[in-house]
Amino acid sequence: MKTELGTQFGIDVPIYAFSHCRDVVAAVTKAGGLGVLGAAWMTPDELAMSIDWIEKQVDGKPFGVDLVFPGTGGDEKSPEEYLKQIPEGHLSFVKKLLDDAGVSDMSEADRNAYMAEYATKMAMTNKKSQEQLDVVLSKPVSCVVGALGVTPDWVVKQAHSRGIKVGALVGSGRHAAKQKDAGVDFLVAQGTEAGGSVGSIASMVLWPQVVEGARGLPVLAAGGVTRGSHILAALALGCQGVWIGSLWLGTAESDLNMEMREKLFRSESEDATLSFAMTGKQCRILNTDYMKAWNRPDAPKPLKWPMQSILGGYPFKRAERSHNMDYWSYSVGQAIGDMKGHTTVKGEFERLLNEYLESLEALNARTSYE
Template structure:
């Protein structure tokens, strides 16, 4: 379908990881949800220069359902007005409790400002320019998380001669995607970093494979090595889609404090929490998740109110986390899956691909010798 050497897809927000995996024979996919149109243009130009015609992809998040989706979308100021005072107070008190300093003047807000009429993040309106910029470039595949890609996205991508992919956490999601015209399904299980459902990868992959007929399926969630890759392919997947394993690579732009936490974390050190985006997303446990899990804490809001509520707080925490022993260091965390327990050494992304292939071949040989005696 893509003319790649090895069926390893790398989801990453970091363009260096995307290019490295594509150059190693896999297919890098740039997570573009937080990219401004200008930044996306710069990154796609750079990636194309690096990969020299080899295939890469772009991942946008256009959820099927979000606050205001039935009424044509809300602006940032509409959403700002929907955030209860109790929630704002909780976040302010948390930053005071952990002694997290404010941002300096020239960057006095986080990524989202509620003082303007821009389209809210995680909405069809906010992602439309990035879809057009992607199609003006040369990605082989455009992927959507959180529901089936909207019909306008499928139609535009198809008209441009590219493929669409979509993540599925249930067999029913996958069926819906295929009926909508999606070309590639990513069956992503509970172990995964980021937004994830409640069905484990081991159960999900064969269910999705059985549900979608001839549409190819990639296995995702908890895949960081060749044994897991062999397992996913034994379950019927045509390849694998990995997100967490790149976060501790040498190229990754993961916050250095969080990278260190990931390198020593065990597979029990993650939690599915709505505290960052409003939807359940697996992330590293830290004081941040502990505080949001506390029964006294207000329940996280929905998407996109919660990400707007916590945006500036997360920027403040990132900015101050490098101070040893600080409250910000304790709070710092990021999305990552259970495979974090095996991510114990920082390596180049290319090496991750090569190690995965070596281990995949060994796993197959072991299975063959068990079958053949």
């Protein structure tokens, strides 16, 4: 089960974990995998503190940081400028939606504060990316992974100058070839079944297409991975490990709201659907009543990213404060169909490894029986 990339990182098992939660990242690395902190929304200070905290936990073991690189966020704007751009019709649509559902409203000051908080988080600019990267470069981070678009030259150069590997998420074989040309060290092939911003090609089709497009670069398999047999399938399809996101939302180390977590456990894979109404980009999310409302004939067209995300700051916080999970949502993959209760990172590692060995034994029996 050792792979070239895993050996280069010095990890025991080729399980790579994406999480916004530093506790998950540290627990994954301690369990023998490689945790990657989703930090695109963090200020440089938050990022520095999170990295320092993880470093103290992992005793020299490797971990990474996931960022979004320039060209995607546009010019820097103040939160107030973003708020001014939200059309009245969109605001009144979500207000009425939650009013009709009997979800308590909040003051206009609170509303604007929450949307401003989201605006600060979501506004990804060249300047912010460079500041985040500067933090990463000054810390003992093993890899930095770009989540959107072709990795800029300066990112690759600066990271390599500090011995930090560069990874990139891709959703097609064409993107794989472009990232290879951009000089990255490994790719994460993310199938459409993954949570959050995704393409349209499913993992079964995508993973080997990316392996081909990568022309020798190591590829990690992402999108729908929840089982030990998935690790075996990923290796069979030419990948060097798996990249897992959604599964950690059910662990004790996750900081996800407990009521949303329970709602995820009650959901099936079909309930993680594609929508533009979460962020303005194609995004796989839990298909709650809030998300469904955006498909109604009277619904406005979702705003462009990041405006639609910023708008969400108001209804989602309102629903969360009222403990009404039907008018909130969360980015999650089709993996949720396999998540049925509370777990721990260590427990999930043990399960994945046991299942992997069982699958390998069953496969060996099947493939040698001729």
